[in-house]
Amino acid sequence: MKIELIEKIEGEAFLDVSCRQGKVRDAYVRFPHYRGIEKILVGRDPLDALVINPRVCGICGHAHLQATVRTLEKLAGFEPNEKVKKIREITRFCEMVQNHIKWFYLVVFDRLGLTYDFRTVHVMIQKINMLAAIFSGQWPHSSYALPGGVTCDPSQLEILQAKRLVQSVREHFVLLVGAFDIKNLSKDLKRLYDRLEERDLLYTGKSLDRFITFGSDSYVQSSKILHGKVRPAKLHNIREFGQEKSHAKGVTYKGKFYETGPLARTMLRGDLFVKQLHRRYKDSITTRIFARIYEVGTLLKKIDEHLRTIDISEPSYTPLEIPDGETMSAIEAARGSLIHKVCIEKGKIAEYVIITPTQWNLSNAKNGESSIIKKALIGAQCEATDIIFRSFDICSVCTTH
Amino acid sequence: MRPKVIWLQGVTCNGNSHSFVNLPDIEDCLRRYDWLYHPVLPSSCTLDELSDKECDILVLEGGLKPGWRKGEFDLEKLFLRLAKRAKKVVAVGSCAVYGGVFREYDENITGVLFSGAQKTKHYKSLAQKTVNIPGCPAHPEWIAFALDAERVKLDTYNRPKELYAYTVHSGCMRNEYFEWKVDAEQFGTKEGCLYYRQGCQGPFTHGSCNKILWNETASKTRVGTPCFGCTEPDFPKRDLFATKTYMGIPATMPLGVPKRAYLTITGIAKSFHIPRLHKRLFDED
Amino acid sequence: MARISKEERKRQIMDTALRLFSKEGFFEVTIADIAKEMKMSAGNIYNYFSSKDALAKELILYISKYLGNQIRQINMQPLSAKEKIKQIVELYFKTAKERPELIEYFLRIYLSNREVFKDGCEGMICVSPFVTEIMIFFEEGVRSGELRDQDFFSAFGLFMGYLGGMVFLMGEGMLPNDIEFYTDEIAENIYRALKNET
Ligand code: SF4
Ligand code: SF4
Numbered sequence: 001m002k003i004e005l006i007e008k009i010e011g012e013a014f015l016d017v018s019c020r021q022g023k024v025r026d027a028y029v030r031f032p033h034y035r036g037i038e039k040i041l042v043g044r045d046p047l048d049a050l051v052i053n054p055r056v057c058g059i060c061g062h063a064h065l066q067a068t069v070r071t072l073e074k075l076a077g078f079e080p081n082e083k084v085k086k087i088r089e090i091t092r093f094c095e096m097v098q099n100h101i102k103w104f105y106l107v108v109f110d111r112l113g114l115t116y117d118f119r120t121v122h123v124m125i126q127k128i129n130m131l132a133a134i135f136s137g138q139w140p141h142s143s144y145a146l147p148g149g150v151t152c153d154p155s156q157l158e159i160l161q162a163k164r165l166v167q168s169v170r171e172h173f174v175l176l177v178g179a180f181d182i183k184n185l186s187k188d189l190k191r192l193y194d195r196l197e198e199r200d201l202l203y204t205g206k207s208l209d210r211f212i213t214f215g216s217d218s219y220v221q222s223s224k225i226l227h228g229k230v231r232p233a234k235l236h237n238i239r240e241f242g243q244e245k246s247h248a249k250g251v252t253y254k255g256k257f258y259e260t261g262p263l264a265r266t267m268l269r270g271d272l273f274v275k276q277l278h279r280r281y282k283d284s285i286t287t288r289i290f291a292r293i294y295e296v297g298t299l300l301k302k303i304d305e306h307l308r309t310i311d312i313s314e315p316s317y318t319p320l321e322i323p324d325g326e327t328m329s330a331i332e333a334a335r336g337s338l339i340h341k342v343c344i345e346k347g348k349i350a351e352y353v354i355i356t357p358t359q360w361n362l363s364n365a366k367n368g369e370s371s372i373i374k375k376a377l378i379g380a381q382c383e384a385t386d387i388i389f390r391s392f393d394i395c396s397v398c399t400t401h
Numbered sequence: 402m403r404p405k406v407i408w409l410q411g412v413t414c415n416g417n418s419h420s421f422v423n424l425p426d427i428e429d430c431l432r433r434y435d436w437l438y439h440p441v442l443p444s445s446c447t448l449d450e451l452s453d454k455e456c457d458i459l460v461l462e463g464g465l466k467p468g469w470r471k472g473e474f475d476l477e478k479l480f481l482r483l484a485k486r487a488k489k490v491v492a493v494g495s496c497a498v499y500g501g502v503f504r505e506y507d508e509n510i511t512g513v514l515f516s517g518a519q520k521t522k523h524y525k526s527l528a529q530k531t532v533n534i535p536g537c538p539a540h541p542e543w544i545a546f547a548l549d550a551e552r553v554k555l556d557t558y559n560r561p562k563e564l565y566a567y568t569v570h571s572g573c574m575r576n577e578y579f580e581w582k583v584d585a586e587q588f589g590t591k592e593g594c595l596y597y598r599q600g601c602q603g604p605f606t607h608g609s610c611n612k613i614l615w616n617e618t619a620s621k622t623r624v625g626t627p628c629f630g631c632t633e634p635d636f637p638k639r640d641l642f643a644t645k646t647y648m649g650i651p652a653t654m655p656l657g658v659p660k661r662a663y664l665t666i667t668g669i670a671k672s673f674h675i676p677r678l679h680k681r682l683f684d685e686d
Numbered sequence: 687m688a689r690i691s692k693e694e695r696k697r698q699i700m701d702t703a704l705r706l707f708s709k710e711g712f713f714e715v716t717i718a719d720i721a722k723e724m725k726m727s728a729g730n731i732y733n734y735f736s737s738k739d740a741l742a743k744e745l746i747l748y749i750s751k752y753l754g755n756q757i758r759q760i761n762m763q764p765l766s767a768k769e770k771i772k773q774i775v776e777l778y779f780k781t782a783k784e785r786p787e788l789i790e791y792f793l794r795i796y797l798s799n800r801e802v803f804k805d806g807c808e809g810m811i812c813v814s815p816f817v818t819e820i821m822i823f824f825e826e827g828v829r830s831g832e833l834r835d836q837d838f839f840s841a842f843g844l845f846m847g848y849l850g851g852m853v854f855l856m857g858e859g860m861l862p863n864d865i866e867f868y869t870d871e872i873a874e875n876i877y878r879a880l881k882n883e884t
Contacts, residue, residue, distance in 0.1 A: 315589060647835060668811075
């Protein structure tokens with residue numbers, strides 16, 4: 001058996017693989033660290049979670065903030081107005097975009113030995129984060145969204161600045177990756193495709209072909225795909241379980257493992273480009289990697305749409321009392337569905353549970369059910385484990401909150 | 402020869418690594434140093450290869466915790482070995498400086514020189530060469546400053562005075578409201594100061610958040626979020642979205658201001674009703 | 687006659703004015719009356735105060751500082767809130783007895799004729815030295831856990847309204863006993879109303 005340390009994945013993880021004749025026979029994922037975020041929250045005022053929870057993760061803190069807000073609002077039975085929804089989506093989509101761009105170049109291109117235009121990539125990251133900060137004050141680690149709304153009160157000036165930024169990022173993006181036209185790939189998409197082909201990786205990393213998404217917003221609706229059929233997904237069917245030698249918990253839906261993330265979202269949305277890839281390569285790393293970068297374009301368009309249609313005269317905030325009680329809700333983060341569960345007693349947090357996207361994708365197999373990562377690895381070339389693993393865009397810090 | 406840099410992570414959320422990536426002239430910064438290891442940016446080594454490496458500048462992000470593994474290594478041992486040889490140690494972010502948010506879970510998690518506000522056992526040997534850049538996360542410009550600057554004046558927590566002698570309150574767009582004691586009635590407005598009700602810690606938090614803006618464009622208070630005091634050893638305090646008061650008087654005074662002086666001035670300021678400050682900024686007259 | 691400083695002379699004028707106001711009523715007394723009482727010319731008084739209103743404002747500031755300074759002495763001592771309440775009540779009643787014109791001016795003139803004080807004495811401006819010390823007393827009492835946290839004005843009104851009411855009764859000659867007779871009980875009542883129950 002060989003133990004691989006997988007680093008630079010927002011923390012680290014160990015992958016225990018046994019190989020026979022160059023092929024993976026068995027695999028087990030271990031996350032070595034634990035930081036106790038859920039424990040830190042106990043006994044605190046519910047609003048403190050808006051500051052503590054983003055610290056789960058430096059690259060998707062915004063999703064943790066919004067999962068917290070949404071869970072507390074659900075408890076209060078509150079539905080924010082259109083303006084608040086749009087602002088929150090804008091900043092969350094910005095976070096997803098910066099994540100995907102970083103991952104695509106700094107991880108995937110880097111690992112596959114492909115060069116890239118670092119300057120343009122960096123300009124895109126910087127600008128998209130600046131766009132978020134116009135509303136959220138800063139990225140990373142903002143706490144600008146709270147139950148009842150957002151703290152910012154943008155004027156037309158900020159909206160215009162934001163529009164210019166998204167425009168510029170969209171232009172850079174198209175120049176770098178080319179069009180998402182399956183028959184006519186060009187630029188970086190083409191270079192990536194060719195490299196996967198050269199290395200015989202196009203069909204590698206196929207998994208269970210089951211997808212799930214719990215978050216619902218203007219981009220995607222909560223649902224799952226099992227045996228090619230789309231059905232609603234219900235939060236109460238989720239179960240967590242402890243895993244040996246690892247600080248990450250595994251997670252199932254009705255006892256089965258599902259993949260979450262951009263591939264799941266684009267499949268559920270029925271995005272043509274991804275469906276076409278899927279027809280040919282199924283849920284291999286090819287489809288998974290392309291789905292993630294494809295999502296960038298859609299999200300940028302969404303941001304632009306919101307900026308065009310937002311009515312800034314609506315109030316940013318409605319005072320809201322958080323009642324005692326228990327509930328859970330989900331939001332879409334860069335890596336997939338992020339679930340927060342809270343129990344409030346006498347105005348203080350009594351219990352808090354966080355289930356991260358990486359937990360879905362990296363659960364180890366259980367009770368004879370193969371898991372997403374295991375299925376993706378088994379039978380693959382042993383040298384391909386690293387890229388298969390990374391095709392899920394692992395977040396170790398999130399997973400071992 | 403370009404100075405060698407290793408950016409090591411302890412108990413962290415990676416927020417400082419990602420914050421640093423926002424630095425506008427990051428390319429230049431990548432060129433000026435020989436980056437042996439960075440968790441996100443291009444760098445030449447893997448973790449395993451650090452076993453026999455040395456560096457001129459050692460950056461630590463995240464707290465130190467006894468027994469914490471870093472790949473094959475013990476984090477603290479690896480850190481100390483590298484720190485001993487380094488010319489400069491930069492503790493980036495409040496976790497590396499004081500232990501930070503995760504210390505709330507485990508008191509054994511400490512910063513390099515401080516454990517909360519107390520000195521650690523490494524203080525004696527490392528205080529001379531360590532520059533502390535607290536913040537949750539630290540601002541990219543602050544980090545770049547710590548890498549580049551020589552002979553910096555430090556305060557008692559080893560924070561560069563050039564960055565931390567300011568309070569977050571200096572430069573906040575809501576200063577006028579503070580002066581005339583006009584509080585924001587609720588969240589979500591451009592108007593009003595957040596010190597009296599919403600818990601803003603800007604007047605007693607060291608940092609240049611409103612001088613060197615975040616993402617070149619904003620800050621917490623500029624988008625109506627209270628400052629949470631993340632550069633200080635007691636971050637995160639409790640009840641962060643409300644001002645702690647005693648009989649309506651804020652429990653923590655602006656930095657260095659005696660309570661008597663504060664109450665005298667504010668009592669008087671509040672006696673004048675300045676109509677402009679009580680209206681919405683963009684209202685029609 | 688020994689030469690006296692301008693400051694001292696100013697104080698003499700204020701003391702005289704306070705006495706006359708409390709005896710004859712604020713609106714009855716003119717600058718000329720004060721001048722006559724002091725054996726000065728009215729013109730000379732105008733060297734000190736540009737108008738009767740200006741004098742009125744200086745007076746309230748003077749009283750506020752006078753009381754403020756004494757409460758400050760109490761605040762600076764390492765006493766419990768309970769003991770401080772007693773000392774403040776004592777101070778207030780003693781002043782009401784020994785220098786009734788001070789308290790009367792505050793209660794009958796300053797609080798009842800706000801229009802006289804509207805320019806330059808708005809809100810807390812002229813009573814700030816006094817109110818600031820009361821705020822500090824409350825703040826420290828709550829911080830130490832001895833007093834219950836509440837809105838400043840609900841506590842302030844209870845404290846000052848009570849004392850003012852007693853002095854009013856005294857002024858009307860309605861108290862069967864000397865006002866200092868009531869000090870202990872009143873201090874106890876105030877303390878019980880303000881203290882932290884838990
Ligand atoms: S909001 Fe905070 S930083 Fe801004 S003026 Fe008020 S107290 Fe100062
Ligand atoms: S504004 Fe305050 S809480 Fe925010 S980053 Fe600056 S110091 Fe930290």
